[in-house]
Amino acid sequence: MTSAVGSVRVGARLDTPLSRWLWLVKWVLVIPHAMVLVLLWAGFLVLSVVALVAILVTGHYPRRIFSYTLGVLRWTWRVAFYTTAAFGTDRYPPFSLGECPDYPATLDIAYPDHLSRGLVLVKWWLLALPHYIVLAFLLGGGYVASRSDAAAGAGLIGLLALFAVIALLFTGRYPRGLFDLVLGLDRWVLRVGAYVALMTDEYPPFRLDLGGAEPAALDIGAPPPAPDELGTGAQSATGSGPWTAGRVVSVVLGSVLVLSGLGALAGGAALLGADTFGGDTAGYVTSPDFRATGTGYALVAEPLRLGRATGAAPSDLLGEIRIRAAGTNPAGVFIGIGPAAAVDRALGGVAHDDLVVPGDRGRPAPRPTAGGAPSGVPAQLIGWTASVAGPGTQELRWTPVAGDWAVVVMNADGSRPVVADLSVGATAPGLRPLRVALLVAGGFALAVGAIVVAAALVAAGSGHARGREDRS
Structure with a gap:
């Protein structure tokens, strides 16, 4: 019985000397890698779903899929180490899914002989929830959903790496203590990434293993398999291996x-x-009712621009449009639709509220515009293409034609404010x-x-x- 390292082994070394200024442009230099990785992660996502089904049925992670997903994680880790996850090397990352043991950042994940069929359904979301909370702190609040450690974002890792390269800029030295701390945090992220990617049943430990060398694990067992036994082979992106x-x-x-x-x-x-x-x-396919509360004399929807799509008339696509409004004013409610330019002229100096999308919960929200009172009652403002007015719930039906159109809702007597429950259907x-x-x-x-x-x-x-x- 010998002491064994964990199934996820993350190694890194700090290259010295490092350029004082190169980190300022690394964001640009890795754009080609970012473009490739976006595509590679599409494959990672699809193959991970395939692997989930395979594990659920057989209890085994398919070796050839494991080879690919491990390669993507390795590629991602090298790019991250070069940039915001550490800025630990000036050596440009290779375009390869292979192992690249001579590169300063390495990653190995032992191929599992067997995986739990039951855990595969819960470990990537339920069991990993405590770690997701930690990752939100390490990588930034908007980064929890990812399965990799690519750009560290605005989290603690990115902030510490930034402190380190600022020190490098002024002193010419990368603080070794900061490097060890950053690598410990990166190691935590990668262990969680491998776990939620279903590549291991070994639960990520809640401990911070500092430094670039992978420490010995607490478990006792056989040494991990050699890289060739993991099914990776010579998995260069351009080599003669399996990938x-x-x-x-x-x-x-x-x-x-x-x-x-x-x-x-x-x-x-x-x-x-x-x-x-x-x-x-x-x-009619109808939107839910929503209440619009304005402060001016009118509620004006954003212009409806209708053209001919592939030769079809707007009515061929939209059919008949129906607008319903129920105002709170005792005088009743007015609904009108007319050319957008004419509505702009009529309401240009009038206090009104533009209904802006998206608003609260995706519903249009009023945006007030200062002005005075309208020149007359709503029905006399312009020659409306279609309009309706009266107490209670009013319904306007209109067959759309090409052009720019504006929908206006007002109190029937032209008073302010306008408060109405609205819905739109077609x-x-x-x-x-x-x-x-x-x-x-x-x-x-x-x-x-x-x-x-x-x-x-x-x-x-x-x-x-x-x-x-x-x-x-």
Whole structure:
């Protein structure tokens, strides 16, 4: 029995000497890496879902997927170490999914022989919640949802790294104590990242292991497998290992297709739900009622700009528009729609409230504009294209045509303030062909993307098998 390191092993060394000023432009220098990593993380996300299903069914993380996800984490860690996670080296990160043991920042994750089927459903969200709270502090409040340690954002890690390079700028030295602390925090983040990415069942310890060298773990057992036993092989992005450039590109393109297909399917399902459950008995897809409380003489919606989309008239897409308003003024409520330019002229010097979207909870919010009283009652302000006025709930129906239009709600007697409960609906015949197109295109993209990803995984598996034969 020998002392063993943990399943997630994070190493780093501080390169010396470091340039006093290079860190100021590293943000620009890593733009190519950022562009590639965005695509690689699309594949990481899709393959992680595949791995989740595989673990749930078999209790094993597929080796070829493990090889890819470990490669993405390694690439991300090298870029992060070069930039905001430490600024610990001036050596430009390699464009590689491989191990790169000579680079100052290294990451190894032992391939698990078996993973718990039950934990896979809860460890990435429920069990990791305490760590997410810590990560929100380390990486910044808006960064909790990610599974990597890419840019540290405005959290403690980024702040400490900034202090270190400011000291470097003025003294020419990177404070060693700060480096050890930053690396301990980075190590915490990477351990959590590997756990929520389902790559290990070893729960991340609540301890701060300082310094660039990985300490011995408290558990006693066999030493971790060598890198070749992890299924990584020579997994260079351009090498001859299981993850060659062509296979990586296939996974990325397939994953983008899968994610695009899922997005299109979600959009089609949302349109189907809106048409099926959001419509009323009259066939209108209607917004929920919301109360608009103004301070002036009118509530004016943002201009409605209607053109001809692919030769279709606005009514072909929107159908008939219905606007309902129930005012609180005893005189009743006025609803009018007219050319936006004419409405601007009529209300240019009038105190009114523009309904700005988005407002509170996504509903239009009044934005007051100072001015005087209108020149007359609402019906006489302009030649309205359509209007209605009266006590109680009023309903304006209008068949839209191309142009710029403004909707105005006022008290029927032209007084102030205007307070009304409003809702907007449309028959929206254009939703039907659009949702069909989204569902068909989404299903096609999802199927093609899945086939491309599966083919890349099979090829990677055969490449790994050939690599093992060559080593034997």
